Amino acid sequence: MEMDMDEDLPEFHPINASSKSFHWIITLFILLIIPSISTSLAFANRFHWSLLLQYIATSYSVVESLFLDFPDNVDNHENRTSKGTSWFLSIVLGITIFLGTLLNGSNLVINKFYPHLSKHYNEYGLMAKIYKIFSLLIVLTGWVRVCMAPIALFGFCYGRHTGQCIAHGIMGSAFILYSFVLSLVLVVPWIRKHQLHSSNAQNLKSQEFYDSTIMMLWGIVNTFTEHRWGKEGWNMGDYQHTAMGIIWWGGGLLGMYLSRNNQRTFIPALLLIFTGYSMSQHAQHLQISTKVHSVFGIALMSAGVTRIIEIVFVLKDKACSESGKILSFQYLPPFCLTLSGILFMSATEEQLQLVHDLGSDHSAYILVVSAAAFLIYLWILLCIWLYLKLVGYNEDGEMYNQGYNNIGTEEFELGDVSDVELEVDDDDASTPTER
Template structure:
C-alpha cells in the first residue's frame, strides 16, 4: 500500500484547462438553482395545495430550461461539445416542464384554450385527478432536475466516456439511491403524522413499519444485483463480479429476514445491519488508485455509521417504538439520515475517471472528502428546508402542533370589537 501511494505521488501531474471555467461555473450554479431548487420548492407548494404559487415557479423553470436547451451548453475538453446524455436530459426536462405547466393551467383555470373551447375539461378542484397528476409531475420534475444538475459537470469536465460510462452510471444510480433513502427517512422522521403512525395504529394490521418497506426494497434490489452483475455461465469471474454479486446475495437474504421480523408493524435491526455489512465491504474494496481506495473507505465508514446509529436509535433510544414518548424529534435521530446522505454523495463522487482527474490535479483524498462532505451538508439542509416549509404551509410544526403563525394572522382587536358589538346588541 505504501508503495502504491509512493507511485501515485511520483506520477507527473497533468495540466487541466476547462473551457470558459468562470462562465460555465456560473451557468451550472444557475442551473442548480432554477432547475432543481425552484422546482423542489414548487413541488412542496403543489403537495401543500398552494397550486398557484407552484405554477408560477414552474413557469420560471420551464422558461429557463427551454432557453438553456437551445442556447447554453457545457462544452468539454474532448470535442468542445456537450455530451448527448446531458443534452438529451435537458430536452426531456424542458418537455416535462411544458407538460407540467400545461396540466397546472387546468387546475387554476388559466388555460385559455380549454376554458374557451373545452370548458367541461377544466378542473379547478385541487383534489381532482388533474391535481394529483400535477403533483406527480412536480415530483418527477425534481428527479429529472437532479439528473440534469449531476450530468452538467460530467459534460463540462469531459469524463465518463467510453468504457467508463457503465461504471459512472452505476455510481450515479447507487449514490442517488442512498441520498433518496436519506430523504425518505427524513420524511418519516420530520412529518409528525407519519412519525407517530405506529402509536396511533396499535393493533392495526394494515400498517407497515419503515423497516418492512426497507427490507422489501433491499430484497428486490439484492435479487436484481445477484443475477445482473455477472453473466452466469457465459463469462469468467473477476474480483468485481465476486464483490457485487455477493453484496446482492446478502441483501436479498437479509431482506427476507427483515420482512419476517418487521411484520405486523414491528421495528427491525436488519436493514441497518445490511448497511453495516455493505459499508464494511466497500471500505475494504481496493481500487487502482490510492485516492480511490481511501474515498471508498470514507464511503464505507459513512454507511456503517448510518447502520450503527440506526440500530442505536431503534433499540436503545426509542425502544422499538415509532417515536419518543413525547412525540418530538430527538437530535440523534437526524444522524442516520445524514450519514446516508453523506454516503450517497461520496459514492457518486468515487467513480474512476472523476478521482483520476482529482489525482492528476495534484489533490489528495482528504481535501476531496471535505469538499464532497460539504455538498452532503448542503443537500441535507435542502431536504430539511423542504420538509420544514411543507409543514409550515399546511399549518403545523415538526412536533405535530399547530404552528404559531396560524394564530398570528388574527388580530386580537378583532375579537375585542366583536365582543363589544355583541354586548351592544344585547
C-alpha cells in the same frame, strides 16, 4: 505502497472555467432549488405559486436546451446523455405546467375550445395528485441534470467508464433518496406520531418492513444483472456486486419476516453495515480512490450502526420517542446516508483521476464532498420544513390551530388538502375559516 500523488502531474487547464461555473450555479438554482420549492408548494396545495415557479424553470430549461451547453475540454461538445436529460426535463416541465393550468382553470386552450371541461378538471381530485407526482418528477430529473453537467464539462464517463459512472450515480442517488424517506418519516409530525396514537397499530407496517422489501427486490435484480450467468467469465467485480445482491435479497426476506405485525428490526441497518464494509475493501487503481472508497464505506457503516442504536437503544423498539418529539440523535442516520451517497457518486475512476491530476489529496477532496453532503441534507430538511409551515405546523410539530388546515392525520396522500385563507369575523376575529 508508494503514494501515487508523488508521480509527475500532468497540467490541467480548464477552458472558460468562470463562465462554466456560473452557468452550473444558475442551473443548480433554477432547475433544482426552485422546482423543490415549487413541489413543497404543490404538496401544500398552493398551486398558483407552484405554477409560477415552474414557469420560471421551464423558460430557463428551454433556453438552456436550445442555446446553452456544457462543452468539455476535449471535443468542445456536450455529451448526448446530458443534452437528452436537458430536453427531457423541458418536456416534463411543459407537461406539468399544462396539468397545473388545467387544475387552476387558467388553461387557455381548454377555456376557449372546451369550456365545459374546465370545471370538471378543477373538481377532479385525481388531477391534483397527478400534478404533484409530476412536480416531484421534475425535482428528480433536475437532480440528474445538475449531476450530469459536471460530467459533460470535464468530459469523462465515456467508453468503458460509462457503466461504472451509471452504477455510482444510481446507487449514490438511491442512498440520498433513502435519506430523504427516513427524514420525511422522522420530521413530518403526524407520520412520526401515527403509530403512537393509532388504535390499530398491529395492522400497520413498520418502516423496516418497507426498507426490507425494497432491499429484497433490489438484491434480486442485482444478482442477475451484474453478471450474465452462463454467457461470460467471472471477474472480481462480478463476484463483488453479485454477492452484494445475494446478501440483500437474503437479508431483505429475513427483515420482512421479523418486521411483521408492526415490529421494528435491525436487518436493513445490518445490510448497510455489510455493504459499507464490502465497499471499503474494494481495491482501486489509485491510492486516492482507495481512500475515498474507504471513507464511503465508513459513512455507510455509520448509517447502519446509528440506525441500530436509534431503534434498539434510543427508541427502544417503538415508532417514536415517548414525548413524540424528535431527538437530536435521530438526525444522524439520514445524514450518514446522504454523506455515503454523495461520496459514492464522487468516487468514479475518471473523476478521482481528475482530482489526482489537479494535485489534490484525498483528505481535501473528502472535505469538499462532505460539505456538499451537509448542504444536500439541509436542502432536504428545508423542503420538508417549508411544506410543514405551509400546512400549519409549528416548530414543535403541533398545528397552529386544528381548524386552520384540515390536513388529515390518518393518511399521507397526494391530495385532499384544501387551500386555506384566514377570514376575520366581526364577532370572533380569531376564528379561522376554510375554503
